[in-house]
Amino acid sequence: MPEITEGQPAPAFDMPADGGGRATLSGPTVLYFYPKADTPGCTSEAKDFSEHADAFAAAGVTVIGVSKDPVKKLDRFKAKYDLKVTLASDEEAGVTEVWGVWVEKSMYGKTYMGIERATFLIDGTGVVRRVWRKVSVKGHAAEVLAAVQAL
Template sequence: MDITEGSKAPAFDMFTAGGGRVTLDGLKGRTAVLYFYPKADTPGCTTEGQDFSSLIKDFDVVEAVVIGVSRDPVKKLDRFKTKYDLKVILASDEPGDVTEAFGVWVEKKLYGREYMGVERATFLIDGAGVVRRVWRKVSVKGHAAEVLAAAQSL
């Protein structure tokens, strides 16, 4: 499914690092930043988590909840969050339902090998559950600041 700006965000319910849960319904009335990343504790994903974490106070000012989503198990996310002192919510989509619903479970190519993986993508969702901005094939450098600017403009 292709999620575009102006469409309703797919419902989700995921377990998070630290033993919590996050649902779309539970975020009603608040802006949500859902950023999908391929794998915890890899260089690009670590940088992205650190960049969003460094801006968390600014996201808090505009009442935006920042959620990093991967298909890693919760135990791995717990270690990842602790190791790098990440301030964002890390959600586990181990079954793959959410990555499929958002259309970020895609065919990838690396060194001539084709495989399925998570596309680095971000969705800015308003308090009514409507997708306001979509970033696909994200380049990590400067991305968190760009998302913050978009959240501030809602």
Template sequence: MIETGQTAPDFTLPRDGGETLTLSAQKPQKVVLYFYPKDDTPGCTKEAIGFSEQLDAFTAAGATVIGVSKDSVKKHDKFRDKHSLTVALVSDEEGTVCEDWGTWVEKKMYGKTYMGIERATFVIDGEGVVRNIWRKVKVPGHVEEVLEAVKAL
């Protein structure tokens, strides 16, 4: 389980648009790394649109925003285009990054237990250290809360 003060586990993953993204290559920028269950579902769409709408404010605060799910790059491209998203969306189809970050968890819905991605957000400083963590994120107000944390770094 990732904790504040820990060095962020590095990764290189394919991203929307066909390029790759390496977390450590984002230094010295701050990074907002958010994990979400699935492209084009109601909560995930609201969250992605919220981060996209505030991307200029995050950029002004010296941060980049990266969304992670197990969806394919092709699905990310459709999701991005459908909702005019401007944040980077990386594909963790193998689930190794979700495992490394502790967001691949047991979930329950309608009495059934299954494995899925926990909606979680991490703020990483320009040195690559995790400074803030939100787990079991509720979407309303979350983007604003994360932006305030980034500004406070």
């Protein structure tokens, strides 16, 4: 599995997004991967990124959240919490595999494949500038925003 590291070109992506749109890499982007829409940690993370949406936009950065959830579920999730970020659907896990976040996890003694909570900051030239792995949700969006503002 690839390991995306700081300083390397970001792999391109094109996924269906909420509202019938597409999510692609075009310009400065925060790409965050989360396991499942409408679960406690993922909801907190999406709400936190949404709370800072105006500041990300002012910095010229697009925020895209990626999960394996189907677009219909993402539409409901976005509407339920009035989320202000783009939510992309990677149902086949192609993008999550390329970005190295489709990993083996374990819970209650059972192992399974799932999305590792991770965030990537990509600059306007398509280069990965920061990588956060095994993200802890609390304070994460503010930390990413600070990194964006420091670029």
